[in-house]
Amino acid sequence: MNKNVVKIGLMGLGNIGVGTYLVLEKERETIKKNTGVDFEIVKVLEKYVDRVRPVNVPLNKFTQDPDEIFNDPEIDVVIELLGGLHPATDFMLRAMEHGKHVVTANKAAVAHSYELLRETAEKNNVMFRYEASVGGAIPVLTALTNALQANRFEGVYGILNGTTNYILTQMTDFDMSYEEALQLAKDKGFAEPDPTADVEGHDAANKLSILISLCFGERVRPAGIPTKGITKVTKEDILEAAKSGYKIKLVASAQMVDGKLEYSVKPTKLPFSHPLASVSNELNAVYVQASEAGELMFYGRGAGPLPTGSAVMGDVIEIGKAIKKNAAYDLVVAGGKRE
Ligand code: HSE
Numbered sequence: 660m661n662k663n664v665v666k667i668g669l670m671g672l673g674n675i676g677v678g679t680y681l682v683l684e685k686e687r688e689t690i691k692k693n694t695g696v697d698f699e700i701v702k703v704l705e706k707y708v709d710r711v712r713p714v715n716v717p718l719n720k721f722t723q724d725p726d727e728i729f730n731d732p733e734i735d736v737v738i739e740l741l742g743g744l745h746p747a748t749d750f751m752l753r754a755m756e757h758g759k760h761v762v763t764a765n766k767a768a769v770a771h772s773y774e775l776l777r778e779t780a781e782k783n784n785v786m787f788r789y790e791a792s793v794g795g796a797i798p799v800l801t802a803l804t805n806a807l808q809a810n811r812f813e814g815v816y817g818i819l820n821g822t823t824n825y826i827l828t829q830m831t832d833f834d835m836s837y838e839e840a841l842q843l844a845k846d847k848g849f850a851e852p853d854p855t856a857d858v859e860g861h862d863a864a865n866k867l868s869i870l871i872s873l874c875f876g877e878r879v880r881p882a883g884i885p886t887k888g889i890t891k892v893t894k895e896d897i898l899e900a901a902k903s904g905y906k907i908k909l910v911a912s913a914q915m916v917d918g919k920l921e922y923s924v925k926p927t928k929l930p931f932s933h934p935l936a937s938v939s940n941e942l943n944a945v946y947v948q949a950s951e952a953g954e955l956m957f958y959g960r961g962a963g964p965l966p967t968g969s970a971v972m973g974d975v976i977e978i979g980k981a982i983k984k985n986a987a988y989d990l991v992v993a994g995g996k997r998e
Pocket residue numbers: 792795819820821822823849850851857862961962963
């Protein structure tokens with residue numbers, strides 16, 4: 660098998676699916692030049708074939724049958740971008756059981772079935788990556804688990820939801836109403852299909868649950884995180900806070916207090932001077948206190964098709980590089996010749 664072309668089955672051609680497709684289409688030559696690996700999306704699981712999209716996906720790539728992806732021996736990597744828990748979680752598990760590496764941006768599914776997904780990947784000897792599930796384009800999971808792995812984490816504080824940060828910014832800086840700002844966030848493709856998950860803080864709680872697992876090795880389910888959204892924040896609250904030198908942000912936080920982990924998602928007054936206070940619109944940031952590295956802040960686009968597609972493809976490329984390396988290793992061991 661020629662592992663210089665890594666074949667991909669894409670599940671879901673919504674906002675993020677389109678973004679991922681576009682990133683690969685636009686950057687394919689650069690990726691190939693930089694990594695020596697070519698990537699091709701060969702099948703797309705999507706029921707709305709006729710929907711108008713800013714990508715031209717050849718009709719013969721579409722399928723409505725997930726088995727066509729699971730059972731295709733040519734497919735190395737499955738990208739799950741259906742969103743939601745069902746059937747996305749089951750599809751990821753089945754893909755792993757069929758020997759496919761899995762990449763997802765699905766924070767709800769990762770947060771709810773973290774152990775099961777990781778264990779199933781391990782059992783089937785496949786890679787499972789989910790960088791895009793927290794902070795969109797920001798490579799924060801990779802930073803926390805790779806570059807900062809010599810640290811203990813004392814606290815992690817995030818603006819983890821682009822939609823709510825966009826709404827609060829528009830209300831604060833442009834005197835916009837909550838409804839107008841929410842509509843704009845939807846139009847720009849930041850919001851979830853049902854924006855309740857954004858505005859009630861559940862999306863941020865999913866992401867915080869993932870960060871807690873990675874930073875503190877504790878498993879806190881999203882439902883176990885005290886969560887309050889922004890629906891009750893008024894323009895008056897925002898003005899009042901501003902008069903005293905504060906901005907209201909939806910902050911997801913987890914910190915060790917006397918050896919015990921405390922966590923929540925809630926609207927929080929941050930002094931203007933706090934690094935997180937300057938994070939505007941759909942931008943996200945994760946501010947961490949690490950035992951050796953000190954304080955760090957990761958900042959960037961936390962939502963939107965191309966930024967999220969960039970993180971998805973980053974994971975796919977890591978997998979492609981590993982596949983290539985192993986393939987090369989197998990060839991050396993076998994003394995064979997690359998096809
Ligand atoms: N609805 C999410 C947000 C998308 O607004 O941040 C990215 O996870």
